[in-house]
Amino acid sequence: MVSSLIDHETKWWKPNVVKALFLPFEADTILKIPLSQNLSDDALIWIGNKKGVFTVKSAYFIAAKLQVDKDVGESSSGDLSALIWRNLWKLKLPAKIKIFSGRVCVNGLPVYMKMMERGIQLGWDCPVCGDEPESLIHALISCDFALSVWSLWQDCPLHLLLKATDLIDVVHIFCSSPNAEHLEYFFAISWTIWHNRNLLVHNEKGLSPLQVWDLARNVMNDFHEANTVLWPMEHASNGGWVALLAGYFKVNVDGASPLDDHRVSGVGAIVRDDSGNIVAALSKALPSHYPVEWTELLAME
Numbered sequence: 001m002v003s004s005l006i007d008h009e010t011k012w013w014k015p016n017v018v019k020a021l022f023l024p025f026e027a028d029t030i031l032k033i034p035l036s037q038n039l040s041d042d043a044l045i046w047i048g049n050k051k052g053v054f055t056v057k058s059a060y061f062i063a064a065k066l067q068v069d070k071d072v073g074e075s076s077s078g079d080l081s082a083l084i085w086r087n088l089w090k091l092k093l094p095a096k097i098k099i100f101s102g103r104v105c106v107n108g109l110p111v112y113m114k115m116m117e118r119g120i121q122l123g124w125d126c127p128v129c130g131d132e133p134e135s136l137i138h139a140l141i142s143c144d145f146a147l148s149v150w151s152l153w154q155d156c157p158l159h160l161l162l163k164a165t166d167l168i169d170v171v172h173i174f175c176s177s178p179n180a181e182h183l184e185y186f187f188a189i190s191w192t193i194w195h196n197r198n199l200l201v202h203n204e205k206g207l208s209p210l211q212v213w214d215l216a217r218n219v220m221n222d223f224h225e226a227n228t229v230l231w232p233m234e235h236a237s238n239g240g241w242v243a244l245l246a247g248y249f250k251v252n253v254d255g256a257s258p259l260d261d262h263r264v265s266g267v268g269a270i271v272r273d274d275s276g277n278i279v280a281a282l283s284k285a286l287p288s289h290y291p292v293e294w295t296e297l298l299a300m301e
């Protein structure tokens, strides 16, 4: 408790206690913090928003800002990284495609060149065309099959895709588009191209470019239709707690990533019925440490 560090008679810090509990530079900083003469009770306050109340969204923005500050210190790509993560968070796509999008942005798809770098010998050649080593940009963009799919999208800036040498440059092109739907199209089409690639890897029958394009459109349309249903929760919600209508369930999820990169991230979920009774709950450790944005997406999965 902070109050145990304060002398209630002098209404000032107890220097010996502070110096005994904290590192010297921390103690110096603490002892310079002025104290209220009212000595009000301790309270937990979240500095991420004006109300002082913790929300996942505010934690996400703080984490994104910390990442930007770190990136700016290391290179000039900070703004770019923040722009991409902000846009990923807002995508109106199924959770599985959002997770896929996060993996694309951190170069986390198991393309053959990536597997080779990790010492897993699966061959180099693209399993779709067999003509080129399978890099991330080849698999999703420059493979002849992928280009046939992209060319079916009328708004696709194909000339820009052909010039790109790194997939993150392509993501940036779509993040900068004035039409927010373009980024959703980009990831939905990329996901279906990857889905088709995986069918072939598992010796299943592949799809035609037209079927891949149709699948992407159907995935987007189904998601938009499902989300235009007027859910009872949205009716009365003004940001406060609203009881569920009879027969509905509420699912809350959360993901956590420790600051220490050596510890694994974790996710949790809880399902409650309209009376608030817990119907199901889950908490599990993930196989590795992931960025906070990615962990939140995995929690939704």
Ligand SMILES: [Zn+2]
Binding pocket: 126, 127, 128, 129, 130, 131, 132, 138, 139, 142, 143, 144, 145
């Ligand atoms: Zn190919």
